[in-house]
Amino acid sequence: MKKLIFVIGGARSGKSSYAERRIKELQTNQNDVVYIATAIPTDGDMGERIKRHQEERSSDWHTVEQFKQFNKLKMEENFLQSKYVILDCMTVMITNLMFERYTDIDFETINNEQINELESFIEKEVNELIDVCKEFEKSLLIVSNEVGYGLVPSYRLGRIFRDIAGRMNQKIASRAEEVILVTAGIPLRIK
Template structure:
């Protein structure tokens, strides 16, 4: 599921999974957000309240091979990841905790993108190996204005390319706008 901010992509992904699941052990919800401030705390709380209490939630944004050791993950048929762009943000700031993104060089940007791509591929590969249906929720960040700051442009470019790579591996891609899903692949 891809779409703009507040487009309804998370709600659509959750409705879709509810239609597919046959029992409460069918779904693992990977929540990628980290509570960094009051606004993010509220967003996390709202998502927790909206999500089915039957689903097993894993709060994680990296090292997805560890999921192979978790019983609830192994039992599940479906995996929702919400949200890829939040995961990308977490990985960007984890990788470069002390760098000035206004002066980062192209070699560092390329290394950062490869680091993020490795984590994304690990997630997809784990789900594929264990025959899980994977739904990824991500923001389409290329429709807006060009960000005024270099950090924003770097993020937009990396997120856009990661979304393209995910879409190329996906069987289906749904664009959600104003709560309305449109199958684009």
Template sequence: MSKIILVTGGARSGKSSYAEALCKAQNNQTAYIATSIPFDEEMKERVRKHQEMRPSEWTTYEIYENIAGQIEEIAKEYQTVILDCVTLMVNNLMFKEHLDYDQLSEEEVNQLEQMIKEAFIKLLEAVKETELYFVLVTNEIGLSPVAGNRLTRIYTDIIGRMNQLIAKASDEVYFVISGIPMKIKG
């Protein structure tokens, strides 16, 4: 039977380090699903630092699409998987379409969100068909005031609803603040 864990927190809160520690405590044979697409030097440096922190025994999969379609194969080799992070996965799914967010109708926004929601539902269903210890990392970006531009509001709304969807399906949820994890579910 699978176990799904969600680790959330703000930027630089220590959530990735905590999620990695959870995986290390399980075993040292972990599959790391990295959803980032580093477009600039600063992001490439962030990715490099994350890679240096991980054990060399871990295998990295750099994917953000159709992860559900790969879970069965990953589960054949690994018992523990970390997906870091949900927020970047949503970002990449949103921007692969090259949409003009200032001009999108509400119906188009709803269709986009539904497409992203279906990707997460399929992922969670695929994980539940395995015996994986599956840790997802996400950013809690809904603690700020409502954003001043439409794109950021759409993004924040979608992230918030995906976090709710994942948290509901999770066996455990942790909120990390200043490097201190608090168990809020499970």
């Protein structure tokens, strides 16, 4: 991999806008960028949010709507020809993986063994993305939410999500050459 850049911040902090500006600064040719959009339009609000992101995104970029099985990128001609990959966003990806993995489980009664298995499953997907970009020498920019600044969630699903997302963020940050914290639209390089 050329470089792993991790952009993290709170909800509506400006992290996606910063990440997109950063990629535009790096981009040298049209079609240099593959944008991995992880959101699924589960309701009208999410559909509107996805639409806004699509309108703001550069038309030069090839968008892949995907949140798992990143080895399949090896078969995407646009991926193979690109120099840069942006994934927006890791916490949406984690949410999708949690609910896909356990469609019929009550997260209030899930046991620790199941939680550990879920986290391992999610970590495998994260590593697969990083590894496929490394194998094909792509610079990868991952956008994620900082989930540790708020109150402890009052319900178990929220705590499980926060813990898994927090640990994934730590693991990505440890592998990244750069970590950028965005707050109120202002980027701060912390690594």
